[in-house]
Amino acid sequence: MKVYSKIELNNYHQSLTYDDISLIPIEISRIRSRNEALTSCDFLGVKLSLPVISSPMDTVTGIEMAKELTNLGCIGILNRFDSSLDFILKDENLGEIRSVSVALNCSEELIEKLAAKNYLICIDTANANNKEVLKKTEDIKKKYSVNIIVGNIAHGASLQQLEDSGADAVRVGIGSGSVCTTSIQTGIGIGQVSSLLDVLFARGEKKLKIKIIADGGIKSAGDVAKAMALGADAVMLGRMLSGTRETPGEVIKYNGQLWKKYRGSASFGVKMRNEFIEGEETMVAYKGSVKNTIDSISDGLKSSMSYMNCFNLDELRNTETFAILSNSSYLERLPKM
Numbered sequence: 001m002k003v004y005s006k007i008e009l010n011n012y013h014q015s016l017t018y019d020d021i022s023l024i025p026i027e028i029s030r031i032r033s034r035n036e037a038l039t040s041c042d043f044l045g046v047k048l049s050l051p052v053i054s055s056p057m058d059t060v061t062g063i064e065m066a067k068e069l070t071n072l073g074c075i076g077i078l079n080r081f082d083s084s085l086d087f088i089l090k091d092e093n094l095g096e097i098r099s100v101s102v103a104l105n106c107s108e109e110l111i112e113k114l115a116a117k118n119y120l121i122c123i124d125t126a127n128a129n130n131k132e133v134l135k136k137t138e139d140i141k142k143k144y145s146v147n148i149i150v151g152n153i154a155h156g157a158s159l160q161q162l163e164d165s166g167a168d169a170v171r172v173g174i175g176s177g178s179v180c181t182t183s184i185q186t187g188i189g190i191g192q193v194s195s196l197l198d199v200l201f202a203r204g205e206k207k208l209k210i211k212i213i214a215d216g217g218i219k220s221a222g223d224v225a226k227a228m229a230l231g232a233d234a235v236m237l238g239r240m241l242s243g244t245r246e247t248p249g250e251v252i253k254y255n256g257q258l259w260k261k262y263r264g265s266a267s268f269g270v271k272m273r274n275e276f277i278e279g280e281e282t283m284v285a286y287k288g289s290v291k292n293t294i295d296s297i298s299d300g301l302k303s304s305m306s307y308m309n310c311f312n313l314d315e316l317r318n319t320e321t322f323a324i325l326s327n328s329s330y331l332e333r334l335p336k337m
Contacts, residue, residue: 005320006230010201012324015191017176018223019330024321029309037305038312039298040073043234044120044147044168044211046098049073050298051228051313053213055177055238056080056101056124059262062248063097065241065290070096072294075234077101077122077149082248085110099149104136115144122149126182127174129158134165141166152215154190156202159210169211169233172199176216177238179264179280192217193230200231221300228301229308229319238262243284244293251286258286 003024009016031037039050054061054069056077061069066076077099078085085100099120102110114121121140125133128150137148150162151171162170173196175182175189183189190198196214203210214227215236227235241247242262252259263281287293310316323329 001323004322004324006197006200006322009193009230009322009324010197012194016193016324017191018193018217018219018226020191020325021193021226022323022325022333023226023229023304023308023319024323025307025309026321027309029306031306031309031311034299034302034306036311037302039301039305041233041313043075044149046075046120047073048075048234050294050301051232051234052224052294052297053077053099053234053236054241055215055236056122057238057264058082059249059260060238060241060247062246065244065246065248066097066099068246068290069294070098072291074294075099075120077120080106080124104132111140111144115140115146118146120147120149122151125150126152128153128162128167128170134161137162137165137167149213151213153199154188154195156199159199159202159208160206163208163210167210169213170199171213171215171236172196172232173214173216177264179239179262179282180216181264181280193226196227196230196232221297222304224297225301225304225316228313228316229304229322231317239284240297241290241293243287244290245286245288246290252283254283259283260286 041048041051050073052074054065054076056079058079058081061076061079062082066078069076075098078097080101080103099122100114101122101124123133123136133150137150147168148166149169150167152174153170153172154174173192176192199212211233213234213236214232218224218235218237224235243260247260249261262284305316308319
């Protein structure tokens with residue numbers, strides 16, 4: 001069996017997703033217990049216990065989610081549709097919020113308020129390869145000392161321009177979200193593994209500092225481990241955090257089971273007008289506290305690190321031992337009920 005390095009995966013003749021690869025432990029691990037593995041990191045000046053960022057979707061990150069993720073050592077990006085943004089404009093304290101998403105047409109007043117409170121600003125667009133995104137990023141950076149997240153991209157060709165405009169981090173992934181129909185509607189997109197590696201190598205070749213956020217396609221703690229091993233600085237989660245108590249929206253009881261709504265940012269439910277739709281709406285089972293989900297991700301990531309002989313995330317990012325799975329190899333690993 002061939003063991004693939006990152007560069008070999010990047011040069012593979014097909015576009016790859018998380019389901020197409022696995023990590024291969026080849027060293028005797030120095031780690032006695034997974035609790036010795038450290039998942040803490042520094043992300044744009046923020047000390048995190050776990051490199052997890054919530055997606056700024058209106059059914060994922062409202063004020064309650066953003067606060068709780070901060071308490072858990074993660075980042076919650078308050079979605080730009082949330083009425084809590086009004087509190088910022090009124091100079092009211094939102095507590096432990098670290099990041100807020102904004103639209104391209106957001107007001108100067110809002111940016112000034114966010115900058116004064118030292119929030120991370122996420123310019124929330126579907127396509128960062130756009131001159132208006134570059135211009136907005138440049139305008140904010142010229143006036144304020146803030147960290148800016150932009151997105152999304154699927155390839156590293158524009159990475160230099162994004163960093164030159166002032167972007168501090170970029171969301172990588174187009175069309176891979178579980179309720180995103182962009183690839184179906186537009187024919188755009190690359191498998192997440194291939195997207196991450198292309199951006200990673202573009203950053204290295206040009207000696208850039210921009211942070212990489214793996215955004216989309218993550219279904220499990222194992223996928224989080226794969227994303228970090230591929231070189232991501234953090235992962236962005238939507239589906240995995242959906243349905244938890246802290247997400248916006250009511251708990252719905254149907255057929256004796258509890259549910260919550262989950263929808264894409266470009267779905268009709270968000271746009272509420274008759275125009276091109278690139279997102280679906282669905283219901284997900286109620287999961288209880290988001291802390292349970294975060295703890296599960298942390299445990300899975302630490303276990304992966306113990307297998308891979310990695311005491312910290314930097315060591316995990318240096319992983320160079322991957323397998324490419326056949327469809328049968330992937331199916332063999334699924335639980336059989």
